[in-house]
Amino acid sequence: MIQLHYLQFAEKQLPGLNFDNQQDLIKVEKILKTEAKLSVDFNVNDIEKLIDFLKSYGSKFLPFFRHKNIEKIIKADGEAINLAPFNEDLPEETFQEFRELFEANTLNYLKNCIQKNRWASIKSVFKVYPFLLTDYIVQEILDVFVLKNRAIIDALRRGGYTFFLNQNPYAEDSAYFSLLSDMDGYYFEEDLLNINNIIAEVQRKELRDKAAFGRTLYAATFYTAFSEDLSNTLSSNRDIAYSWIYPAVDHSSSPWTTTNIIIGIVAFLVAACCLVFLPGGTGGGVWVAVVVGRLIYALRSK
The missing domain is CATH 1.10.287 (Helix Hairpins)
Structure with missing residues (x-):
């Protein structure tokens, strides 16, 4: 893992650094290792990894490192990001090399976002920074969401859905279902159809969970379906779901x-x-x- 804050520290201490100059890299190494003697936040092994990285790539990836959102993605902690675009005009091979080099970072970032229910941040990666996504990353993330959808389906069939919903708030979050269609408008259609059909079946039997069913069904209507049939089905269910959440009062x-x-x-x-x-x-x-x-x-x- 590249410690980007080491770079930021070095640039503050040595203005005008040229990371393509071997003599400047020697200065960076010295100042960082000196700081390691004074601060537990600086680790000698991490410093040596950074210097080796800079010797191999120089300043090639600095535009990525200096972008706040991409910096957070590389750190892979699942910290929230926004929709700020990356406007640097770089060669395609630079994008490709960066994407492959930091594939694990991007994947770990997305998985941490899933754990923290940060659907908007995942959407930002897919919509604004697709150049970070390899086919492997995309498939891994799609598979994670399939498992989450199957958890909803299993809970609907098992009973006691209100408890499941309290423990898994993503299942009533419209942003979650909207994200699914943003990532792939066709891939999750079968999941959404199953969720819709099972709710239609179980809501007649499990009356105590009807409001919980309604919250999931209502959230699911924010999925932008690829097929017209599913789109019409979800749209027509929005008012029905709302009535389950807020049943009419006998005035x-x-x-x-x-x-x-x-x-x-x-x-x-x-x-x-x-x-x-x-x-x-x-x-x-x-x-x-x-x-x-x-x-x-x-x-x-x-």
């Missing part, structure tokens, strides 16, 4: 609000005044009772 039996109570009291006071001024007999009382009754019914029906 006819809703409790009285403070406002309704106040209005009701005012209505009764008005009714009492009316009774005082209305002519005697039952007709006036009945009329008032009807008006008050209708008012109360309207309030309860809101």
Whole structure:
């Protein structure tokens, strides 16, 4: 693993460094090994690896190292990145050499992002930095996501889906399903179709998990399907999924609000005044009772 912060330290200590100059590399080695005697953050073995790397490649890859997002990818810690483009005009063979040389770093970065649910960062790599991706990396990451989709499918069939969802929040994250289609709009179609069909089947039997089913089904509608049939199916399910998450409330039996109570009291006071001024007999009382009754019914029906 190349320790890029060693390079940054050296450049601050020795402005105008030329990494293609062997004499400058000797200076870099000396200043770094001196720092290793003073700080535990500097390791002699890592310093020697860096110097050997610089002797082989010089400044060829410095444009990559100086890009904040690519620097984070190389570190492979799974730190979040944004959509900042890489605009350096470099020869194609430089891209190819860098891609192959740091293949393990990029793969480890993506896997760490998966563990941390950093779907936007993975999307950035696939959309903005495809020059970092080898066929091996892409296939490895696609396989990881297939396993995650199968975990959803198995949990749906097994029962107790609410517990699974609490332990695996990716299964209700629209950004997760959107990422799947961003990586490959066709590759995951069978997974999405299975998830959709199994939810349609089990939601009739597992009523206690219906809201959890709805959260996954709703999130899945953000997958941009390659086929028109699946696209239409997912689109039509969005409202259904939402209704499972937030089932309609029976407002006819809703409790009285403070406002309704106040209005009701005012209505009764008005009714009492009316009774005082209305002519005697039952007709006036009945009329008032009807008006008050209708008012109360309207309030309860809101």
